[in-house]
Amino acid sequence: MYSRMLVLRFPKTEVEKPIVCYLASDFNLTFNILKATILPRKEGVMVMELSGTRKDFKKGVQYLKEHRVQVQAVGQDIKRNTTKCTHCGACTAVCFTGALSIKRPEMTVVFNHKKCSVCALCVPACPPRAMEVRTIGNTILK
Ligand code: SF4
Ligand code: SF4
Structure with a gap:
């Protein structure tokens, strides 16, 4: 999607x-x-x-x-606020591109920005609101 x-x-x-x-x-x-x-x-x-x-x-x-x-x-761009992130893993359940995933055996959540589609589904899914949307200007689609 x-x-x-x-x-x-x-x-x-x-x-x-x-x-x-x-x-x-x-x-x-x-x-x-x-x-x-x-x-x-x-x-x-x-x-x-x-x-x-x-x-x-x-x-x-x-x-x-x-x-x-x-x-x-x-x-738009999505950024993870690493200070707020508690590595709870809730965002990985809604991230269908695999941009957010759990690294084993450490059990930490990693964010691969290259895989992110900027769908923003992770924003409301994150309890401490560590996933943030940034507006980075407008472009006319050709
Ligand atoms: S914006 Fe979408 S694709 Fe990007 S990390 Fe969040 S859920 Fe995954
Ligand atoms: S839902 Fe939020 S706090 Fe939990 S791992 Fe994802 S970004 Fe971190």
Whole structure:
């Protein structure tokens, strides 16, 4: 599963069309709209988290661009606060990429940043909130 936080900008000619709903039905993607400002005949802005396979994600973004929607990825990164981490292992149960794993026989939790998809599932799963999301700027997806 691949997941990114996106900012979508709709030109005023497209703002009243049901473009976003086809991301689910035609591209097998799920989305969670966090904020939307859509007004008739004005440019619309929507912030959403879009998830699916990388292949479907790419096709969905291509579809949005074909409808003249500007797609901007909100850059995020995940960091583990090693001072807060108690090595309880709770995060490894939700980390499907294997970025968080238990090292044996030490039984310590290791974080492999290269494997991280920045899905942020580990953030609420961590009791002392040692997994932290950082925003690192925006990039327009091409
Ligand atoms: S954000 Fe957390 S749960 Fe998701 S892949 Fe990265 S380490 Fe694993
Ligand atoms: S859930 Fe939090 S405290 Fe527990 S091992 Fe993972 S990062 Fe450390």
